[in-house]
Amino acid sequence: MCGIVGLLVKTPALREKLGELMVPMLIGMTERGPDSAGLAVFGNPLAENQRKISVYSGLTEDGADFNWLGLSHELKSHLGVPVGIEIKGNHAVLTFDVAPAIVKRWIAEHHPKLHILSTGHSIDLYKDIGTPAEVAARYDFSKLTGSHLVGHTRMATESAVTPDRAHPFTAGEDFCLVHNGSLSNPNGIRRMLEPRGIHFETDNDTEAACRFLEWRLREGDDLETALQKGFEELDGFFTFLMGTPDKLALIRDPFACKPAVVAETDDYVAIASEFRSLAHLPGIKHATVFEPAPEEMYVWNA
Amino acid sequence: MERLTFDLATQPLRELNTFLHNDAKDGKARHVTVLNPDGAHNIAVGLDCPVEVEIVGHAGYYAGGMNKAASVTITGSAGTGVAENMMSGKVHVKGFASNGAGASAHGGLLVIDGDAGLRCGISLKGGNIVVGGSVGSFSAFMAQAGRMVICGDAGDALGDSLYEAVLYVKGNVKSLGADAQYEPMTDEDIAAVASLLDQAGLDHDPKAFRRIASKRSLYHWNADANQEY
Numbered sequence: 001m002c003g004i005v006g007l008l009v010k011t012p013a014l015r016e017k018l019g020e021l022m023v024p025m026l027i028g029m030t031e032r033g034p035d036s037a038g039l040a041v042f043g044n045p046l047a048e049n050q051r052k053i054s055v056y057s058g059l060t061e062d063g064a065d066f067n068w069l070g071l072s073h074e075l076k077s078h079l080g081v082p083v084g085i086e087i088k089g090n091h092a093v094l095t096f097d098v099a100p101a102i103v104k105r106w107i108a109e110h111h112p113k114l115h116i117l118s119t120g121h122s123i124d125l126y127k128d129i130g131t132p133a134e135v136a137a138r139y140d141f142s143k144l145t146g147s148h149l150v151g152h153t154r155m156a157t158e159s160a161v162t163p164d165r166a167h168p169f170t171a172g173e174d175f176c177l178v179h180n181g182s183l184s185n186p187n188g189i190r191r192m193l194e195p196r197g198i199h200f201e202t203d204n205d206t207e208a209a210c211r212f213l214e215w216r217l218r219e220g221d222d223l224e225t226a227l228q229k230g231f232e233e234l235d236g237f238f239t240f241l242m243g244t245p246d247k248l249a250l251i252r253d254p255f256a257c258k259p260a261v262v263a264e265t266d267d268y269v270a271i272a273s274e275f276r277s278l279a280h281l282p283g284i285k286h287a288t289v290f291e292p293a294p295e296e297m298y299v300w301n302a
Numbered sequence: 303m304e305r306l307t308f309d310l311a312t313q314p315l316r317e318l319n320t321f322l323h324n325d326a327k328d329g330k331a332r333h334v335t336v337l338n339p340d341g342a343h344n345i346a347v348g349l350d351c352p353v354e355v356e357i358v359g360h361a362g363y364y365a366g367g368m369n370k371a372a373s374v375t376i377t378g379s380a381g382t383g384v385a386e387n388m389m390s391g392k393v394h395v396k397g398f399a400s401n402g403a404g405a406s407a408h409g410g411l412l413v414i415d416g417d418a419g420l421r422c423g424i425s426l427k428g429g430n431i432v433v434g435g436s437v438g439s440f441s442a443f444m445a446q447a448g449r450m451v452i453c454g455d456a457g458d459a460l461g462d463s464l465y466e467a468v469l470y471v472k473g474n475v476k477s478l479g480a481d482a483q484y485e486p487m488t489d490e491d492i493a494a495v496a497s498l499l500d501q502a503g504l505d506h507d508p509k510a511f512r513r514i515a516s517k518r519s520l521y522h523w524n525a526d527a528n529q530e531y
Contacts, residue, residue, distance in 0.1 A: 254439075255420065255439075255440075256401060256419065256420045256438065259381070259382065259400065259401075261379075261400075274341055274362060274363075274381060275340070275341030275360045275362065275379070275381065276340055276341030276342060276362055277341075278341070279338075279340030279341055279359075279360070280340075285359075289360065289378070289379060289397070290398070291379075291398060291400055291417075291419060293438070294420065294438070294439070
Protein backbone atom coordinates (compact mmCIF):
# COMPACT_ATOMS: atom_id res chain seq x y z
CA MET A 1 0.00 0.00 0.00
CA CYS A 2 1.15 3.55 0.84
CA GLY A 3 -0.73 6.81 0.87
CA ILE A 4 -0.01 9.96 -1.03
CA VAL A 5 -1.24 13.47 -0.36
CA GLY A 6 -0.67 16.75 -2.12
CA LEU A 7 -1.92 20.25 -1.53
CA LEU A 8 -1.54 23.38 -3.59
CA VAL A 9 -3.11 26.60 -2.31
CA LYS A 10 -4.34 29.14 -4.85
CA THR A 11 -5.32 31.78 -2.31
CA PRO A 12 -2.15 33.50 -1.05
CA ALA A 13 -3.60 33.87 2.47
CA LEU A 14 -3.77 30.07 2.76
CA ARG A 15 0.01 29.75 2.35
CA GLU A 16 0.31 30.43 6.06
CA LYS A 17 -2.02 27.51 6.75
CA LEU A 18 -0.49 24.99 4.35
CA GLY A 19 0.85 22.74 7.10
CA GLU A 20 -2.22 23.01 9.27
CA LEU A 21 -4.47 21.96 6.37
CA MET A 22 -2.16 19.12 5.40
CA VAL A 23 -1.54 17.36 8.72
CA PRO A 24 -5.02 15.75 8.87
CA MET A 25 -4.54 14.70 5.22
CA LEU A 26 -1.33 12.90 6.13
CA ILE A 27 -2.77 11.35 9.28
CA GLY A 28 -5.83 10.26 7.27
CA MET A 29 -3.53 7.99 5.27
CA THR A 30 -2.13 6.19 8.34
CA GLU A 31 -3.87 2.90 7.57
CA ARG A 32 -2.36 2.92 4.09
CA GLY A 33 1.11 3.75 5.38
CA PRO A 34 1.88 3.36 9.09
CA ASP A 35 5.65 2.73 9.01
CA SER A 36 7.15 6.01 7.73
CA ALA A 37 6.01 9.41 6.56
CA GLY A 38 7.44 12.45 4.90
CA LEU A 39 6.76 15.54 2.90
CA ALA A 40 8.38 18.12 0.70
CA VAL A 41 7.18 21.70 0.95
CA PHE A 42 7.81 24.43 -1.60
CA GLY A 43 8.00 28.01 -0.38
CA ASN A 44 9.34 31.35 -1.53
CA PRO A 45 12.53 30.75 -3.52
CA LEU A 46 15.87 31.97 -2.26
CA ALA A 47 17.96 34.47 -4.22
CA GLU A 48 19.47 33.05 -7.42
CA ASN A 49 22.95 32.59 -5.92
CA GLN A 50 21.66 30.89 -2.75
CA ARG A 51 20.80 27.26 -2.09
CA LYS A 52 19.40 25.31 0.81
CA ILE A 53 19.71 21.69 1.77
CA SER A 54 17.59 19.66 4.15
CA VAL A 55 19.80 17.36 6.23
CA TYR A 56 18.87 14.42 8.45
CA SER A 57 20.99 13.35 11.43
CA GLY A 58 18.88 10.38 12.56
CA LEU A 59 21.45 7.94 11.15
CA THR A 60 24.35 9.49 13.11
CA GLU A 61 25.32 8.28 16.58
CA ASP A 62 23.99 11.49 18.16
CA GLY A 63 20.65 11.33 16.36
CA ALA A 64 18.43 14.23 17.41
CA ASP A 65 21.24 15.52 19.69
CA PHE A 66 23.49 16.09 16.72
CA ASN A 67 25.59 19.23 17.12
CA TRP A 68 24.07 21.25 14.28
CA LEU A 69 25.52 24.56 15.46
CA GLY A 70 28.96 22.98 15.54
CA LEU A 71 28.39 21.78 12.00
CA SER A 72 27.37 25.24 10.78
CA HIS A 73 30.46 26.78 12.45
CA GLU A 74 32.73 24.18 10.85
CA LEU A 75 31.12 24.81 7.47
CA LYS A 76 31.45 28.56 7.90
CA SER A 77 35.14 28.36 8.67
CA HIS A 78 35.73 25.89 5.84
CA LEU A 79 33.76 27.80 3.19
CA GLY A 80 34.42 31.29 4.47
CA VAL A 81 30.81 32.29 3.87
CA PRO A 82 27.80 32.66 6.15
CA VAL A 83 25.72 29.50 6.64
CA GLY A 84 22.14 29.88 7.84
CA ILE A 85 20.69 27.04 9.87
CA GLU A 86 17.20 26.08 11.07
CA ILE A 87 17.15 23.12 13.44
CA LYS A 88 14.30 20.71 14.29
CA GLY A 89 15.81 17.84 16.29
CA ASN A 90 17.33 15.38 13.86
CA HIS A 91 16.63 17.72 10.95
CA ALA A 92 18.18 20.97 9.80
CA VAL A 93 17.95 23.26 6.81
CA LEU A 94 21.28 24.84 5.84
CA THR A 95 21.33 27.92 3.61
CA PHE A 96 24.44 29.22 1.84
CA ASP A 97 25.58 31.00 -1.32
CA VAL A 98 28.13 28.57 -2.72
CA ALA A 99 27.63 25.64 -5.07
CA PRO A 100 25.76 22.90 -3.18
CA ALA A 101 28.18 20.26 -4.48
CA ILE A 102 30.97 21.85 -2.40
CA VAL A 103 28.89 21.71 0.77
CA LYS A 104 27.68 18.20 0.11
CA ARG A 105 31.21 16.96 -0.60
CA TRP A 106 32.45 18.49 2.65
CA ILE A 107 29.58 16.91 4.60
CA ALA A 108 30.19 13.51 2.99
CA GLU A 109 33.87 13.69 3.98
CA HIS A 110 33.44 14.96 7.52
CA HIS A 111 30.01 13.66 8.55
CA PRO A 112 29.36 10.65 6.32
CA LYS A 113 26.35 9.52 8.34
CA LEU A 114 24.44 12.74 7.73
CA HIS A 115 21.82 12.20 5.02
CA ILE A 116 21.07 15.01 2.56
CA LEU A 117 17.33 14.96 1.95
CA SER A 118 16.93 17.72 -0.64
CA THR A 119 18.69 20.56 -2.44
CA GLY A 120 17.29 23.65 -4.08
CA HIS A 121 15.94 27.18 -3.95
CA SER A 122 12.43 26.38 -2.76
CA ILE A 123 12.24 22.87 -1.33
CA ASP A 124 12.39 21.71 2.28
CA LEU A 125 12.07 17.99 2.84
CA TYR A 126 11.28 15.93 5.92
CA LYS A 127 10.98 12.17 6.22
CA ASP A 128 11.44 9.64 8.95
CA ILE A 129 10.18 6.34 10.24
CA GLY A 130 7.18 6.33 12.58
CA THR A 131 3.44 6.83 12.14
CA PRO A 132 2.32 9.89 10.19
CA ALA A 133 1.12 11.50 13.44
CA GLU A 134 4.49 10.92 15.11
CA VAL A 135 6.46 12.25 12.16
CA ALA A 136 4.14 15.26 11.81
CA ALA A 137 4.61 16.10 15.50
CA ARG A 138 8.39 15.50 15.35
CA TYR A 139 8.85 18.22 12.75
CA ASP A 140 5.91 20.55 13.55
CA PHE A 141 4.36 19.93 10.16
CA SER A 142 1.30 21.96 11.19
CA LYS A 143 3.42 25.12 11.24
CA LEU A 144 4.78 24.71 7.70
CA THR A 145 4.01 27.45 5.22
CA GLY A 146 4.38 27.59 1.47
CA SER A 147 2.52 27.34 -1.81
CA HIS A 148 2.34 23.57 -2.26
CA LEU A 149 3.55 20.31 -0.83
CA VAL A 150 3.80 16.62 -1.54
CA GLY A 151 3.43 14.08 1.26
CA HIS A 152 3.57 10.34 1.71
CA THR A 153 2.76 7.63 4.22
CA ARG A 154 4.62 4.39 3.67
CA MET A 155 3.80 0.72 4.02
CA ALA A 156 7.05 -0.74 2.74
CA THR A 157 6.91 -3.52 0.16
CA GLU A 158 9.99 -3.17 -2.05
CA SER A 159 12.75 -2.20 0.39
CA ALA A 160 13.42 -1.94 4.11
CA VAL A 161 11.80 0.45 6.58
CA THR A 162 14.53 3.06 7.04
CA PRO A 163 14.43 6.86 6.99
CA ASP A 164 16.32 7.13 3.70
CA ARG A 165 13.90 4.74 2.00
CA ALA A 166 10.88 6.78 3.11
CA HIS A 167 9.32 9.18 0.61
CA PRO A 168 9.48 11.78 -0.87
CA PHE A 169 12.54 11.01 -2.96
CA THR A 170 14.45 13.86 -4.55
CA ALA A 171 16.98 14.17 -7.32
CA GLY A 172 18.80 17.21 -8.58
CA GLU A 173 17.38 20.47 -7.30
CA ASP A 174 13.83 21.39 -6.35
CA PHE A 175 12.28 18.16 -7.59
CA CYS A 176 10.57 15.49 -5.54
CA LEU A 177 8.37 12.48 -6.09
CA VAL A 178 6.17 10.24 -3.97
CA HIS A 179 4.93 6.87 -5.10
CA ASN A 180 2.13 4.49 -4.28
CA GLY A 181 2.76 1.21 -6.00
CA SER A 182 5.69 -0.92 -7.06
CA LEU A 183 7.84 -0.80 -10.16
CA SER A 184 8.86 -3.97 -11.97
CA ASN A 185 11.86 -2.56 -13.84
CA PRO A 186 13.69 -0.29 -11.38
CA ASN A 187 16.96 -2.19 -11.87
CA GLY A 188 16.78 -1.75 -15.63
CA ILE A 189 16.28 1.98 -15.11
CA ARG A 190 19.28 2.04 -12.76
CA ARG A 191 21.45 0.20 -15.27
CA MET A 192 20.48 2.79 -17.87
CA LEU A 193 21.15 5.79 -15.61
CA GLU A 194 24.28 4.77 -13.69
CA PRO A 195 26.61 4.80 -16.72
CA ARG A 196 25.44 8.39 -17.27
CA GLY A 197 26.95 9.30 -13.92
CA ILE A 198 23.69 9.28 -12.00
CA HIS A 199 24.34 8.07 -8.47
CA PHE A 200 21.77 6.11 -6.44
CA GLU A 201 21.55 6.26 -2.66
CA THR A 202 19.20 3.36 -1.93
CA ASP A 203 17.87 0.14 -3.47
CA ASN A 204 14.36 1.59 -3.49
CA ASP A 205 12.28 1.27 -6.69
CA THR A 206 10.83 4.77 -6.31
CA GLU A 207 14.29 6.29 -6.37
CA ALA A 208 14.70 4.91 -9.91
CA ALA A 209 11.55 6.69 -11.08
CA CYS A 210 12.58 9.90 -9.34
CA ARG A 211 16.07 9.94 -10.84
CA PHE A 212 14.75 8.98 -14.29
CA LEU A 213 12.28 11.86 -14.41
CA GLU A 214 14.72 14.39 -12.96
CA TRP A 215 17.30 13.26 -15.55
CA ARG A 216 14.80 13.92 -18.34
CA LEU A 217 14.01 17.37 -16.93
CA ARG A 218 17.72 18.15 -16.67
CA GLU A 219 18.21 17.00 -20.25
CA GLY A 220 15.79 19.73 -21.29
CA ASP A 221 12.41 17.97 -21.41
CA ASP A 222 9.51 19.98 -20.10
CA LEU A 223 7.52 18.28 -17.36
CA GLU A 224 4.89 16.90 -19.75
CA THR A 225 7.54 15.41 -22.08
CA ALA A 226 9.40 13.89 -19.14
CA LEU A 227 6.19 12.33 -17.83
CA GLN A 228 5.40 10.93 -21.29
CA LYS A 229 8.83 9.28 -21.32
CA GLY A 230 8.05 8.00 -17.83
CA PHE A 231 4.93 6.28 -19.18
CA GLU A 232 7.09 4.67 -21.87
CA GLU A 233 9.98 3.55 -19.64
CA LEU A 234 8.58 2.89 -16.17
CA ASP A 235 6.85 -0.46 -15.85
CA GLY A 236 4.71 -1.47 -12.92
CA PHE A 237 2.07 0.00 -10.69
CA PHE A 238 2.20 3.62 -9.76
CA THR A 239 0.41 6.69 -8.73
CA PHE A 240 3.16 9.33 -8.78
CA LEU A 241 2.80 12.79 -7.33
CA MET A 242 5.62 15.18 -8.12
CA GLY A 243 6.58 18.66 -6.98
CA THR A 244 8.64 21.35 -8.69
CA PRO A 245 8.98 24.99 -7.52
CA ASP A 246 5.88 26.03 -9.45
CA LYS A 247 3.98 22.80 -10.16
CA LEU A 248 2.30 19.74 -8.75
CA ALA A 249 1.96 16.83 -11.18
CA LEU A 250 0.12 13.53 -10.94
CA ILE A 251 0.16 10.42 -13.12
CA ARG A 252 -1.29 6.94 -12.75
CA ASP A 253 -0.30 3.72 -14.49
CA PRO A 254 -2.50 2.41 -17.35
CA PHE A 255 -4.25 -0.07 -15.04
CA ALA A 256 -4.94 2.56 -12.36
CA CYS A 257 -3.90 -0.04 -9.84
CA LYS A 258 -3.28 2.52 -7.13
CA PRO A 259 -5.94 5.00 -6.14
CA ALA A 260 -6.07 8.78 -6.31
CA VAL A 261 -8.77 11.37 -5.85
CA VAL A 262 -8.64 15.11 -6.42
CA ALA A 263 -10.69 17.89 -4.81
CA GLU A 264 -10.52 21.36 -6.27
CA THR A 265 -12.02 24.63 -5.05
CA ASP A 266 -11.27 28.29 -5.81
CA ASP A 267 -8.84 28.16 -2.87
CA TYR A 268 -6.89 24.94 -3.36
CA VAL A 269 -6.21 21.70 -5.21
CA ALA A 270 -5.92 18.72 -2.89
CA ILE A 271 -4.86 15.23 -3.92
CA ALA A 272 -4.95 12.06 -1.85
CA SER A 273 -5.04 8.32 -2.29
CA GLU A 274 -8.50 8.30 -0.80
CA PHE A 275 -11.25 10.78 -0.06
CA ARG A 276 -11.00 10.23 3.69
CA SER A 277 -7.85 12.38 3.63
CA LEU A 278 -9.75 15.23 1.98
CA ALA A 279 -12.93 15.14 4.05
CA HIS A 280 -11.79 17.72 6.61
CA LEU A 281 -10.74 20.41 4.12
CA PRO A 282 -12.65 23.71 4.21
CA GLY A 283 -15.39 23.95 1.59
CA ILE A 284 -14.95 20.29 0.64
CA LYS A 285 -18.71 19.75 0.38
CA HIS A 286 -18.75 22.16 -2.57
CA ALA A 287 -15.43 21.11 -4.09
CA THR A 288 -15.15 19.52 -7.51
CA VAL A 289 -14.15 15.97 -6.65
CA PHE A 290 -12.88 13.62 -9.36
CA GLU A 291 -10.78 10.57 -9.90
CA PRO A 292 -7.78 11.19 -12.18
CA ALA A 293 -7.78 8.88 -15.20
CA PRO A 294 -5.00 6.36 -15.87
CA GLU A 295 -2.23 7.38 -18.27
CA GLU A 296 -3.28 11.04 -18.17
CA MET A 297 -1.10 13.89 -16.94
CA TYR A 298 -2.46 16.25 -14.37
CA VAL A 299 -0.36 19.35 -13.78
CA TRP A 300 -1.37 22.19 -11.48
CA ASN A 301 0.48 25.50 -11.32
CA ALA A 302 1.37 27.07 -8.00
CA MET B 303 -38.84 3.90 14.73
CA GLU B 304 -39.36 4.51 11.04
CA ARG B 305 -36.35 6.75 10.33
CA LEU B 306 -33.01 7.05 12.00
CA THR B 307 -29.85 9.09 11.38
CA PHE B 308 -26.26 8.09 12.06
CA ASP B 309 -23.58 10.76 12.01
CA LEU B 310 -20.23 9.13 11.35
CA ALA B 311 -18.48 12.31 12.51
CA THR B 312 -19.52 11.37 16.04
CA GLN B 313 -20.64 7.74 15.89
CA PRO B 314 -18.36 4.82 15.03
CA LEU B 315 -19.02 3.00 11.78
CA ARG B 316 -19.35 -0.29 13.63
CA GLU B 317 -22.37 1.10 15.50
CA LEU B 318 -24.07 1.83 12.17
CA ASN B 319 -23.26 -1.54 10.63
CA THR B 320 -24.28 -3.41 13.79
CA PHE B 321 -27.59 -1.56 13.78
CA LEU B 322 -28.15 -2.37 10.12
CA HIS B 323 -27.32 -6.05 10.65
CA ASN B 324 -29.39 -6.55 13.79
CA ASP B 325 -31.90 -3.83 14.70
CA ALA B 326 -32.83 -2.88 11.14
CA LYS B 327 -33.41 -6.54 10.39
CA ASP B 328 -35.71 -6.68 13.40
CA GLY B 329 -37.73 -3.88 11.83
CA LYS B 330 -36.52 -1.09 14.13
CA ALA B 331 -35.98 1.27 11.20
CA ARG B 332 -37.06 1.29 7.59
CA HIS B 333 -34.91 4.20 6.54
CA VAL B 334 -31.43 5.07 7.80
CA THR B 335 -29.57 8.26 6.85
CA VAL B 336 -25.79 8.31 7.18
CA LEU B 337 -24.16 11.72 7.57
CA ASN B 338 -20.48 12.59 7.17
CA PRO B 339 -19.37 9.31 5.60
CA ASP B 340 -16.12 11.15 4.72
CA GLY B 341 -14.74 8.32 2.63
CA ALA B 342 -14.91 5.65 5.34
CA HIS B 343 -14.59 2.08 4.13
CA ASN B 344 -17.23 -0.65 4.47
CA ILE B 345 -20.27 1.55 5.01
CA ALA B 346 -23.48 -0.51 4.95
CA VAL B 347 -21.81 -3.76 3.95
CA GLY B 348 -23.40 -7.16 4.27
CA LEU B 349 -26.99 -5.93 4.69
CA ASP B 350 -29.62 -8.62 4.44
CA CYS B 351 -32.99 -6.98 4.99
CA PRO B 352 -35.06 -4.53 2.93
CA VAL B 353 -33.89 -1.38 4.72
CA GLU B 354 -33.25 1.87 2.85
CA VAL B 355 -29.89 3.50 3.56
CA GLU B 356 -28.99 6.95 2.31
CA ILE B 357 -25.31 7.88 2.57
CA VAL B 358 -25.02 11.66 2.29
CA GLY B 359 -21.58 12.42 0.90
CA HIS B 360 -18.62 10.42 -0.41
CA ALA B 361 -18.19 6.78 0.59
CA GLY B 362 -14.90 4.88 0.72
CA TYR B 363 -14.13 1.33 -0.35
CA TYR B 364 -16.72 -1.48 -0.59
CA ALA B 365 -19.81 0.60 0.25
CA GLY B 366 -22.92 -1.56 -0.03
CA GLY B 367 -20.73 -4.63 -0.57
CA MET B 368 -22.43 -8.04 -0.38
CA ASN B 369 -25.78 -6.27 -0.30
CA LYS B 370 -28.87 -8.44 -0.06
CA ALA B 371 -32.39 -6.96 -0.24
CA ALA B 372 -31.41 -3.49 1.00
CA SER B 373 -31.46 -0.30 -1.03
CA VAL B 374 -28.37 1.82 -0.54
CA THR B 375 -28.04 5.30 -2.05
CA ILE B 376 -24.80 7.28 -2.03
CA THR B 377 -25.31 10.95 -2.84
CA GLY B 378 -21.62 11.55 -3.56
CA SER B 379 -18.96 9.31 -5.03
CA ALA B 380 -18.04 5.75 -4.12
CA GLY B 381 -14.57 4.30 -3.67
CA THR B 382 -13.19 1.02 -4.95
CA GLY B 383 -15.52 -2.00 -5.01
CA VAL B 384 -18.90 -0.39 -4.45
CA ALA B 385 -21.62 -3.08 -4.29
CA GLU B 386 -19.08 -5.80 -4.89
CA ASN B 387 -20.57 -9.24 -4.63
CA MET B 388 -24.08 -7.82 -4.29
CA MET B 389 -26.69 -10.59 -4.07
CA SER B 390 -29.91 -8.60 -4.49
CA GLY B 391 -31.41 -5.19 -3.76
CA LYS B 392 -30.12 -1.95 -5.18
CA VAL B 393 -27.11 0.31 -4.80
CA HIS B 394 -27.33 3.75 -6.35
CA VAL B 395 -24.27 6.04 -6.64
CA LYS B 396 -25.25 9.55 -7.62
CA GLY B 397 -21.67 10.70 -8.22
CA PHE B 398 -18.84 8.68 -9.76
CA ALA B 399 -17.59 5.27 -8.73
CA SER B 400 -13.99 4.16 -8.55
CA ASN B 401 -12.50 0.87 -9.77
CA GLY B 402 -14.17 -2.50 -9.54
CA ALA B 403 -17.73 -1.23 -9.14
CA GLY B 404 -20.18 -4.11 -8.89
CA ALA B 405 -17.40 -6.69 -9.11
CA SER B 406 -18.75 -10.24 -9.09
CA ALA B 407 -22.29 -9.11 -8.24
CA HIS B 408 -24.62 -12.12 -8.25
CA GLY B 409 -27.85 -10.15 -8.36
CA GLY B 410 -29.48 -6.82 -7.67
CA LEU B 411 -29.06 -3.54 -9.50
CA LEU B 412 -26.12 -1.14 -9.31
CA VAL B 413 -26.80 2.31 -10.73
CA ILE B 414 -23.98 4.82 -11.17
CA ASP B 415 -25.16 8.21 -12.39
CA GLY B 416 -21.63 9.44 -13.15
CA ASP B 417 -18.60 7.64 -14.54
CA ALA B 418 -17.26 4.32 -13.30
CA GLY B 419 -13.54 3.57 -13.06
CA LEU B 420 -11.68 0.59 -14.43
CA ARG B 421 -12.86 -3.01 -14.15
CA CYS B 422 -16.51 -2.10 -13.61
CA GLY B 423 -18.55 -5.31 -13.45
CA ILE B 424 -15.49 -7.53 -13.48
CA SER B 425 -16.55 -11.17 -13.08
CA LEU B 426 -20.21 -10.16 -12.99
CA LYS B 427 -22.23 -13.20 -11.95
CA GLY B 428 -25.83 -12.23 -12.55
CA GLY B 429 -26.31 -8.68 -11.27
CA ASN B 430 -27.31 -5.74 -13.43
CA ILE B 431 -25.26 -2.55 -13.71
CA VAL B 432 -26.40 0.71 -15.30
CA VAL B 433 -23.79 3.44 -15.71
CA GLY B 434 -25.03 6.89 -16.68
CA GLY B 435 -21.54 8.02 -17.65
CA SER B 436 -18.56 6.14 -19.05
CA VAL B 437 -16.67 3.09 -17.83
CA GLY B 438 -12.90 2.61 -17.65
CA SER B 439 -10.80 -0.10 -19.25
CA PHE B 440 -11.25 -3.83 -18.64
CA SER B 441 -14.88 -3.45 -17.65
CA ALA B 442 -16.97 -6.64 -17.64
CA PHE B 443 -13.77 -8.71 -17.73
CA MET B 444 -14.79 -12.39 -17.50
CA ALA B 445 -18.37 -11.39 -16.77
CA GLN B 446 -20.39 -14.59 -16.48
CA ALA B 447 -24.02 -13.56 -16.21
CA GLY B 448 -26.10 -10.42 -15.85
CA ARG B 449 -26.23 -7.22 -17.91
CA MET B 450 -24.39 -3.95 -18.09
CA VAL B 451 -25.89 -0.83 -19.65
CA ILE B 452 -23.31 1.87 -20.39
CA CYS B 453 -24.79 5.21 -21.45
CA GLY B 454 -21.43 6.87 -22.13
CA ASP B 455 -18.19 5.48 -23.54
CA ALA B 456 -16.07 2.46 -22.62
CA GLY B 457 -12.28 2.22 -22.32
CA ASP B 458 -10.01 -0.51 -23.61
CA ALA B 459 -10.74 -4.22 -23.63
CA LEU B 460 -14.44 -4.05 -22.89
CA GLY B 461 -15.84 -7.50 -22.17
CA ASP B 462 -12.53 -9.32 -22.37
CA SER B 463 -13.00 -13.09 -21.97
CA LEU B 464 -16.71 -12.57 -21.62
CA TYR B 465 -18.93 -15.51 -20.70
CA GLU B 466 -22.70 -15.15 -20.82
CA ALA B 467 -23.15 -11.60 -19.51
CA VAL B 468 -24.48 -9.13 -22.10
CA LEU B 469 -23.31 -5.53 -22.44
CA TYR B 470 -25.15 -2.61 -24.00
CA VAL B 471 -23.19 0.52 -24.89
CA LYS B 472 -24.47 3.81 -26.27
CA GLY B 473 -21.20 5.71 -26.71
CA ASN B 474 -17.82 4.87 -28.17
CA VAL B 475 -15.89 1.77 -27.25
CA LYS B 476 -12.15 2.30 -27.33
CA SER B 477 -11.58 -1.41 -27.91
CA LEU B 478 -13.32 -4.70 -27.34
CA GLY B 479 -11.52 -7.36 -25.34
CA ALA B 480 -10.67 -10.83 -26.58
CA ASP B 481 -13.72 -12.87 -27.56
CA ALA B 482 -16.21 -9.98 -27.26
CA GLN B 483 -18.24 -9.04 -30.33
CA TYR B 484 -21.03 -6.71 -31.40
CA GLU B 485 -24.32 -8.42 -32.09
CA PRO B 486 -27.59 -7.13 -33.49
CA MET B 487 -30.09 -5.69 -31.01
CA THR B 488 -33.25 -7.81 -30.88
CA ASP B 489 -36.62 -6.60 -29.59
CA GLU B 490 -35.81 -8.50 -26.42
CA ASP B 491 -32.57 -6.54 -26.01
CA ILE B 492 -34.34 -3.21 -26.56
CA ALA B 493 -36.96 -4.16 -23.97
CA ALA B 494 -34.22 -5.21 -21.51
CA VAL B 495 -32.34 -1.93 -21.94
CA ALA B 496 -35.56 0.08 -21.65
CA SER B 497 -36.45 -1.72 -18.43
CA LEU B 498 -33.00 -1.23 -16.88
CA LEU B 499 -32.89 2.45 -17.88
CA ASP B 500 -36.31 2.88 -16.36
CA GLN B 501 -35.24 1.22 -13.10
CA ALA B 502 -32.15 3.44 -13.07
CA GLY B 503 -34.19 6.58 -13.73
CA LEU B 504 -32.09 7.45 -16.79
CA ASP B 505 -33.54 8.85 -19.98
CA HIS B 506 -31.93 7.41 -23.11
CA ASP B 507 -33.28 5.87 -26.31
CA PRO B 508 -32.86 2.09 -25.85
CA LYS B 509 -32.51 1.73 -29.62
CA ALA B 510 -29.32 3.81 -29.52
CA PHE B 511 -27.42 1.05 -27.68
CA ARG B 512 -25.26 -1.64 -29.20
CA ARG B 513 -25.16 -5.18 -27.89
CA ILE B 514 -21.88 -6.86 -27.00
CA ALA B 515 -21.69 -10.52 -26.11
CA SER B 516 -19.25 -13.40 -26.15
CA LYS B 517 -18.03 -15.05 -29.36
CA ARG B 518 -17.60 -18.13 -27.17
CA SER B 519 -14.43 -19.01 -29.04
CA LEU B 520 -12.46 -19.17 -25.79
CA TYR B 521 -14.87 -21.66 -24.25
CA HIS B 522 -12.78 -24.50 -25.60
CA TRP B 523 -9.02 -24.74 -25.70
CA ASN B 524 -7.61 -24.26 -29.16
CA ALA B 525 -4.11 -25.68 -29.37
CA ASP B 526 -3.61 -24.05 -32.79
CA ALA B 527 -4.28 -20.50 -31.56
CA ASN B 528 -0.63 -20.06 -30.61
CA GLN B 529 -1.62 -17.62 -27.83
CA GLU B 530 -3.08 -15.22 -30.40
CA TYR B 531 -6.63 -14.16 -29.71
